[in-house]
Amino acid sequence: MVAIKYEKFKPNSRIAVLTGAGISAESGIPTFRGEGGLWRNFSFEELATPAAFQKDPVLVWEWYNMRRDICGQSEPNPGHEAIAELESIFSEFHLFTQNVDNLHARAGSKKITELHGNIFIGRCLGCNKLTPLPISNKISNKNSIQNLNENEGPPICDGCSNMLRPHILWFGESYDTQMLDQAAEFLSKSDIIFVIGTSGNVSVPVQLANLAINNGAYSIEINPEPSSLSKRVDISIRAKSGEALPEILKKIKSSI
């Protein structure tokens, strides 16, 4: 098996990390594709598009309430924790996640770009104001709106009384261009990129990873299964991220 070249890690290396649903699998959050994946059991056309929300906002909110509860009741795993610690070692570090579950932040990561939004935030359809949503309907949160309960449907903006939608990038929607420009700027100059727990089915995150790879970044994938990026990376670690990352972190620490 090819080993990671730990000599590539220097204290001033610029480190990029791209994560997908697989990093949270060991926390008990379902991935999207593969066995038990959300898109195998639910139709994204009915739940995760602007048209679906227009047609049936109550159904869409119920689905996000269910998912938010799962996320809120899950805990970060050793993979999330290792990434947070990696950030504390390198001054030039950034985490790009496709996940909306907030587990990276809860593990202590600070330099994060949430490419697909955050399930704990609602966004007003009228004024775009962002509103924190309860961590779970079983856990109270003083700073969040009170009128969101299971089956109650869309919460209402306290600023302009319009309906809130989940602050999540839906199918058919465009990424924020400023966010993408900043991501491209960081990734194109990265020395090392980790690609963790993503199938590589969504083109923009794949393009971002490829930007780093094409510009010469040393690329390490961690995924028990091959992904669309496996052939592009320098090394694929076929393991669960919660098991592989703490070991990799230990070796990085002892080599720099």
Ligand code: OAD
């Ligand atoms: P996928 O469900 O497509 O892929 C999850 C990946 O995680 C697969 O390649 C698995 O092999 C891998 N995996 C499973 N368990 C793992 C573990 N313990 N450690 C490491 N890897 C593991 O999820 P994403 O690639 O994140 O978008 O999907 C990308 C986007 O598609 C999501 O952000 C979502 C979805 O539609 C939006 O909702 C906007």
